[in-house]
Amino acid sequence: MSRRPLVLLPPSKGKADDGDGPVYGDVVAADTGPLGEARRRLLAAVVGDLDDLDDAALARVAGVGGAKVAQARALLAGLPGAPTLPAHLRYTGVVHGNAGLADITPRRAGAEVIVVSALAGLAAMGDAVPDYRLEFAATLPSLGGIAGWWREQAADELARRCRGRRVWDLLPAEHARIWTTEARSRVRGLVTVGFVRPDGRAANAARTKVCKGRLTAALLAAPDLDAPGLVTDVDPGDQWVLRLDGDDVLALCHV
Template sequence: MLVLLPPSEGKAPSGRGTALKLESLSLPGLTEARRAVLDELAELCAGDEEKAREVLGLSEGLRGEIAKNTQLRSAGARPAGEIYTGVLYDALDLASLDTAAKRRASRSLLVFSGLWGAVRVTDRIPSYRCSMGVRLPGLGALGAHWRTPMAAALPEAAGDGLVLDLRSSAYTGAWKPKGEVAGRTATVRVLHAPTRKVVSHFNKATKGRIVRSLLAAGAAPAGPAELVETLRDLGYEVEVQAPARAGTAWALDVLVNEVH
């Protein structure tokens, strides 16, 4: 099972340990594309701060985030699972999983990123600020920048098992499962059960809990149909929109009664 996650806007501070080693990150086929973004982002943020703020789409109050990107090569690196914070990652709570579940997380979780393309939660990265929606002056839109290298790297990472796609819309454009891989992919929406409306904050928390439940249970559904049964066994209320034709993803709706 491969679980595709969005990053978080907020991130924990960089560590005090060894600096980034770009070549040590998972999915080595993305290395050159990562280097291109890293180089331009660091140069942009070391220059005209106002221009960098506009390119990164930061409010005046977040101007201080620009400094992070000037130190990407020298700042201490931490596992990505510690860097990403926020509602989804709080609910997932990787640190409190047992040893076996942590091993499963290291094999199955893949976090998408405007800067790194995608990383595993054990990959050591510094804190940064760069969403997939950014358009760098040289490289252009990052979603488009990642499309070609992702198309080569991600099918291999997906292997022959289930792909559980929990990414937000900003990150889905960087890689869309196609053909046979799409047929064993499932996407998830979280709906307020009484109204059948999509919820926002609770959407992230529920997705984090779903991933945690699967990891803690040692679940290994072979495909979307098995995932539905597994989630129901774990106590989730799931409605299924099976694909109308082969080679398209399954859409699952998880219903919740509380909206926080």
């Protein structure tokens, strides 16, 4: 495996404001890549469906409380004209901050990072991303469930990007729905990192964020790490212990 390893992360609700890059409508209009048409369709669906979403439905789509519905609606309506930032600067959540993504140069980083995004499908760190509020588990009237729609559009492309490299899947269950079983089976170097309690139940999502960020930072700094090396050499942080689980890794939370 000669290519840089790949780390798969979820997005964050926390995002940097504004941006100095081209507006998102121009970005997707000029996108000739394998996901360009899907991104244009998703953007058109989001903007076009807003009038059909009452405040309760909009809150679910955007993942916000009632007090922020008007702000979220304006943000989504303005997406075509919204300025962009590279993804590594846009996402500012706990995972991304602890990973140090804002400090990397995407093309020179030890590992490539892709965020599974409700807006863009797969957002590489250099991709232009606007400020947005859109849930991967949401449903749009004209498109259906966003997760299932992106699975149809992007699973094969994700498998293609994973070819010939070690892939570290740190996705929560919601965003892991980007995979089809068939596409996932084609990825030979896949290492899934599960975050669990000692009894085997999924760990509280909020508690996993610092650990995910620390693991990502370690993989960026030491791209030659394999699963045994990650378990042996990397400190996952307080309250966490790493162990092998076959070819995969389990992060055990002791709280």
